[in-house]
Structure formats: C-alpha cells, structure tokens
Amino acid sequence: MEKGIDSESFKYWGELWFRKQQLNFSRSYSLTAKNHLKNINRFIGTQPIGHIKPIDIDNIIIEYAQKNPHTKRPTAKQTLKDMRNIAASVFDxxxxxxxxxxxxxxxxxxxxRAPQTHRxxxxxxxxxxxxxxxxxxxxxALIMMFAGLRRGELIPLTWNDIDFDNxxxxxxxxVEKIGNNFVEKPGTKNSKTRIVNITLDLAIELLNAKKTAISKYVCCKIDGSMHTESSWKRAWQSFQCDLNATFGDFQDNSRSKYNPHGVPKMIEKITPHMLRHTYATLLYASGVDVLTASKLLGHADIKTTLDIYTHLQEETMIRSVDKLDTYVSKLFK
Known part of the structure; x- marks a missing residue:
C-alpha cells in the first residue's frame, strides 16, 4: 500500500481491491489491471470515493475514446470496457x-463508434x-484450428492429455510468461479444466505424430523441451515463411530463400488467435449451439461466445443480401 494516500480516495480503494484480487490474477493480467487503475487514477484517483458520480466515469470513457494519451489514437472498445469494469469492481x-x-x-x-477489432x-x-x-x-496449428486451444494451452499440452479412445x-x-520462459501452471486462462471433443481426422494426425514423438509435449522445441517465448516465435516465423514460399502468388517475384533481398511477403500473416477464431467459426458453421461452443472454447462468460456468434450471423446476413443483389441485378439486364 502506497503511503500518504487519503483513505477515502478512489486510489486507496483501488489498491485495496487490487491487493485482494491479485492472487486470482495471472502475472500478465495483474500488469494489465495495474495499468488500467493507473489510467483511471489520472482522473479520479485523489477524489473521495463517495463523491464520484456517473458523469466522472463517462468523462474518463469519452476522453480515452477520443484519444489514448499513450498511443495518440482512439482507444479500442474492449479496452474501454475493461477500464470501466475494473472501476466498477473497485466501487463494488x-x-x-x-x-x-x-x-x-x-x-x-x-x-x-469506438474502434472494435474483430479477429x-x-x-x-x-x-x-x-x-x-x-x-x-x-x-x-491443427490443434489450435480444429480444437480451439489457446497458445498458452497448447505449449504445455502432453500426450497424456489426449484420450484417443474417446x-x-x-x-x-x-503457461505464464516470465521473462523469456514459460512456466507451467494448473488450470487454463479461466482457472478451469475443460474437455474438448476432437474430430477423427485430427485424432489420426495426432496418433501418427505420437508414433515418432521424442517428448512428452505435443508441440515442443527440437530437443523435446517445452517452448520458450523466443523458440516459439522462431518456429512460428519459420512456419509462416514456409507457408508464404509455398502458397504465395509470386508471379514475377523470386521465392528463393537464398534471394539476398529476402522472400517478399505474398500472404497475410496467420496468428494463433486467428486459428482459434477459425475454430469458433467452424463451430458456428456446423450448427453447434452457443452454450456448447462456449464450453468447448473455454470462455469464462457466455457473452464472449454470443458476441462472436452475433458477429458471424451479421456477416452471413450481409453475404446473403449480396447474393440477392446479384440475382436481382441479373433480372434487370
């Protein structure tokens, strides 16, 4: 607890709340929560907590929505929600x-109209x-795309975690990142264990890979040990480069990796987040109900899954209307 803080101020209660909740947070989220509190304190930190009104919170949201003082750009909608929710938790x-x-x-x-990024x-x-x-x-990549695991869940995944019979x-x-290393911890992002059903095709891929596996980890470093942050980045970059060299539309551009000018990037970067979002999209396209999808994805709040499904539904509707527009335009020709 910082000395000299007014015991009636928002900052004082923010630090009390953070100290109570810190044991439930991952190291990365602790840093995020601290930063959000710091940003909120810029506006209301010294005010007595009982004197703060809804308009004060609105002013924080409006200020950050217009321009984040750090990035000099409008703040993303999710960040604004996170700031508001942390402030609400302190007041609670x-x-x-x-x-x-x-x-x-x-x-x-x-x-x-706050900017919103959809994966x-x-x-x-x-x-x-x-x-x-x-x-x-x-x-x-196949596991993230067809089973929806997060990167932090894939890295410590062992062969014993896979039930080939069922x-x-x-x-x-x-895993939690500390420096360059990943430290294994029980439970997932939401501190819960979940069981994910996998397709037969993915199971066959896994079973074939297990026959020649040199490690207890399913996705590991070349020497069989668990990935570090840098080893993961190198391996994923190599994967991305091979995808680019193999499937990019180079036409007159050289695709040789020995080209002194490098291989031009001809395909869009693919990230683990995109693979997990692809899994969510496949669940939606397959008709899996939102409650089941939420459990398979390991979302702490079903609203997260609902937001994804709603966005996908809107995209589907737009494509359907485009098809109608194409059909009608042909009638007028």
Missing part, C-alpha cells in the same frame, strides 16, 4: 465494505494451406 468492493451505497461505474455506456477467421483456402504444409509447427483433449494447464 467499497460497497461491500459499506463505504458507498451506489456504484457510479456500473452500466456506463461505451461509445458505439479474422482463416478462409477455406488458408485452412487447406495449414493442412498441407509439412512443418514441425503444423500439428500445433477422441477428447483434456485442457487442464496453461
């Missing part, structure tokens, strides 16, 4: 301790590239 904690009666941050609206799913062509690309990162993967651990 003060209410629990009978310091205030109302929560001025609860339910404050985020501007509809892109891989196209059918890109999915086929992943399936056909011979590379040591291929198997990990075609399931037990996602029961994850």
């Amino acid at each position: 904690y003060a209410m629990e301790n009978e310091i205030i009666e109302k929560n001025p941050a609860r339910g404050r609206q985020i501007p509809k 892109r799913a891989l196209t059918r062509k890109e999915q086929i590239w992943i399936i056909k690309m011979p590379h040591r990162m291929r198997l990990g 075609l399931t993967i037990s996602v029961n651990k994850s």
Whole structure:
C-alpha cells in the first residue's frame, strides 16, 4: 500500500481491491489491471470515493475514446470496457465494505463508434494451406484450428492429455510468461479444466505424430523441451515463411530463400488467435449451439461466445443480401 494516500480516495480503494484480487490474477493480467487503475487514477484517483458520480466515469470513457494519451489514437472498445469494469469492481468492493451505497461505474455506456477489432477467421483456402504444409509447427496449428486451444494451452499440452479412445483433449494447464520462459501452471486462462471433443481426422494426425514423438509435449522445441517465448516465435516465423514460399502468388517475384533481398511477403500473416477464431467459426458453421461452443472454447462468460456468434450471423446476413443483389441485378439486364 502506497503511503500518504487519503483513505477515502478512489486510489486507496483501488489498491485495496487490487491487493485482494491479485492472487486470482495471472502475472500478465495483474500488469494489465495495474495499468488500467493507473489510467483511471489520472482522473479520479485523489477524489473521495463517495463523491464520484456517473458523469466522472463517462468523462474518463469519452476522453480515452477520443484519444489514448499513450498511443495518440482512439482507444479500442474492449479496452474501454475493461477500464470501466475494473472501476466498477473497485466501487463494488467499497460497497461491500459499506463505504458507498451506489456504484457510479456500473452500466456506463461505451461509445458505439469506438474502434472494435474483430479477429479474422482463416478462409477455406488458408485452412487447406495449414493442412498441407509439412512443418514441425503444423500439428500445433491443427490443434489450435480444429480444437480451439489457446497458445498458452497448447505449449504445455502432453500426450497424456489426449484420450484417443474417446477422441477428447483434456485442457487442464496453461503457461505464464516470465521473462523469456514459460512456466507451467494448473488450470487454463479461466482457472478451469475443460474437455474438448476432437474430430477423427485430427485424432489420426495426432496418433501418427505420437508414433515418432521424442517428448512428452505435443508441440515442443527440437530437443523435446517445452517452448520458450523466443523458440516459439522462431518456429512460428519459420512456419509462416514456409507457408508464404509455398502458397504465395509470386508471379514475377523470386521465392528463393537464398534471394539476398529476402522472400517478399505474398500472404497475410496467420496468428494463433486467428486459428482459434477459425475454430469458433467452424463451430458456428456446423450448427453447434452457443452454450456448447462456449464450453468447448473455454470462455469464462457466455457473452464472449454470443458476441462472436452475433458477429458471424451479421456477416452471413450481409453475404446473403449480396447474393440477392446479384440475382436481382441479373433480372434487370
């Protein structure tokens, strides 16, 4: 606890809330929460917590929505939501301790026009590239794309976690990055274990890979040890480069890796997040209900899955209207 802080101020209660919740946070989220509190404190940190009104919270949201002081650009909608929710949690904690009666941050609206980034799913062509690309990162990519594991869940995944008889993967651990190393910890991002059903095709790929495996880890370094941050980046970059060299449309450009000017990037970068989002899209396209999808994806809040499904539904509707537009335009010709 920082010395000299007014015991009635928002900053004081923010530090009390953070100290209480810190044991439940991952190291990375602890840093995120600290930064959000620091940004909120710029506006209301010294104010008595009982004097803060909803308009004060609105002013923080509006200020950051217009321009983030760090990036000099409008703040993303999700970041604004996270800031609001952390402020609301601090006020909730003060209410629990009978310091205030109302929560001025609860339910404050985020501007509809705040920038929002939607992760892109891989196209059918890109999915086929992943399936056909011979590379040591291929198997990990297949698991993220067809079982929805996060990168932090894939890295500590062991062969013992895979039940080939029942075609399931037990996602029961994850990693936390400390420096360049990943440290294994029980539970997933949401501190829960989940069982993911896998397709027969993925199971066959896994079973074939297990026959020649040199490590207990399914996706590991060349020497069989668990990936570090740098080894993962190198391996994923190599995978990306091979995809580019194999499937990029080079036409007159040289694709030789010995080209002194390098191989030009002809395909869009593919990330683990995109592979996981592809899994969510495949669940939607296959007619899997939102509750089941939420459990398979390991979302702590079903609203996260609903948001994905709603966005996919809107994209489907737009494509349907485009088809109608094409059909009608032909009638007028």
